[in-house]
Amino acid sequence: MFALPDFPQAERLGRVGWYSVDLKEKPDHNSKTVGVLYEDTVVPWLRETVGIRPLRNNQRYVETSEGYIWSGDLIPVRNLPNQPLTALPQKGRELGMWVEVTVPWVDAILDNPPPRSNFFEHRVENGLPLRLYYNQILWVDQIKGDENGQVWYRVNERYGNPGDMLWAPAEAFRPIAAEELAPINPEAENKRIVVRVRWEEQMLSCLEGDREVYYCRISTGVSSGSTPLSAIGSEGFPIWRKLHSLHMSGGTNTEGWDLPGIGWTSLFHGEGVAIHSTYWHNNFGEPMSHGCVNARPEDAKWIFRWTLPIVPFDTGDNDITVTGESSTRIKVLEE
The missing domain is CATH 2.30.30 (SH3 type barrels.)
Structure with a gap:
């Protein structure tokens, strides 16, 4: 009953991340619908291509063996089973x-x-x-x-x-392994992050001085002001806590959210606004969140390793309000 499913045999796969998605004959929202796939269906990911999706920033589609799916609704995954351990380290x-x-x-x-x-x-x-x-x-x-x-x-x-x-x-x-979370360029001075939250410009840049060392598309808050902006002239928000993983929840019973196992979390405002890994959508480049900065898992992990404070591997947590360490600042701009 709980054995791993027989997922499709392909190096790259996609998991349907919405209740249902239309399979299109072409990478065009207005083309013929040739089928419907439901949440958690896994299909081979053949290639990504630019198509037509009216009124959206994201114009990318994924070609599958059955048709084209708008990429925002298809989450890239792999099937990589592991050899079990018999004792805990x-x-x-x-x-x-x-x-x-x-x-x-x-x-x-x-x-x-x-x-x-x-x-x-x-x-x-x-x-x-x-x-x-x-x-x-x-x-x-x-x-x-x-x-x-x-x-x-x-x-x-x-x-x-x-x-x-x-x-x-x-x-x-x-x-x-601890080695895969080794800090990236920890000696670099004047590390800072710039997040841009305009609807048409959802992006994050990591800078060392004036040199951009990393760039990625992100998704910030859907509602106006839900991702807090940095005060004009300020250095930005300091990262106040970093965790390998965090269960995040909020809102009301009818309009709330509750998501377990969110990786590479860097909290920078209030009790819960953070840059973090996102496993439930693939629509980066458009606002999608309740206020956090959603990033692809590989991007969130790189940012986690590059920013300060450094997180002890065993505990997976560093709260600078307790340790008193310095941290990287995040400037959130709408300009």
Whole structure:
């Protein structure tokens, strides 16, 4: 029941990230609809091409074996199962490991029902499986085997978790090594980030002095002012906390959000506005968020490694309001 699915055999795959999406005959919103795919369907990602999507910044489509899908609704994933570990690593006082989901999705069993988070509660109420997704970052604190030889990891969240703990097939998770989170150019002076939030200009630049060293498309807040702007003449917001992974939630019961396992989180304003990895959409270059700066997982990870403060690998957390360390500043502009 909980073995990994037989995903399509292709190096690059796409997961449908919306309730349903239309398959088009051509990379054109007005072309003939040749089919419909539903949420979490996984298809081969043949190539990306520029097409026609009226009234949107994003004009990219993905060609699949069945037709064309607007890229904002198709999340790039891979199917990379792992060799399970049979014992947890221990470093200092920490017994456990940080892991990344490396398959399109994996279903899990709740260890301590009922579900506490709105995300899992909603799925249970609607008869949906408890599911984890490609690129989520989680913590494993137990390993067990069953009578069929299946190895299971108990996965949870160290920060922001309302209490849910899940058992899932170990093959779905890649242990993260400390070396892959080594700081990038930590000696560089005057590091700073500029985020531009105009509807037609959703972008982020990392600078060392006046030299741009990294650039990516991002998605900021949909509502006007939801992503806070830096004060005119200020140096920007300091990153006040960084975490390997965070369960993020907010809003109201009817207009809220609740998302587990958000990786490479750099908080810079209030209690929850952050630059972070985004595994639930692929529409970068357009406003999509409740106020955070959504970034592709690989972009968020690079930014996380490049910015200050440096995060201890074992704990996966650095709060400068506690440690007193200096941090990189983020300037949010609408100009």
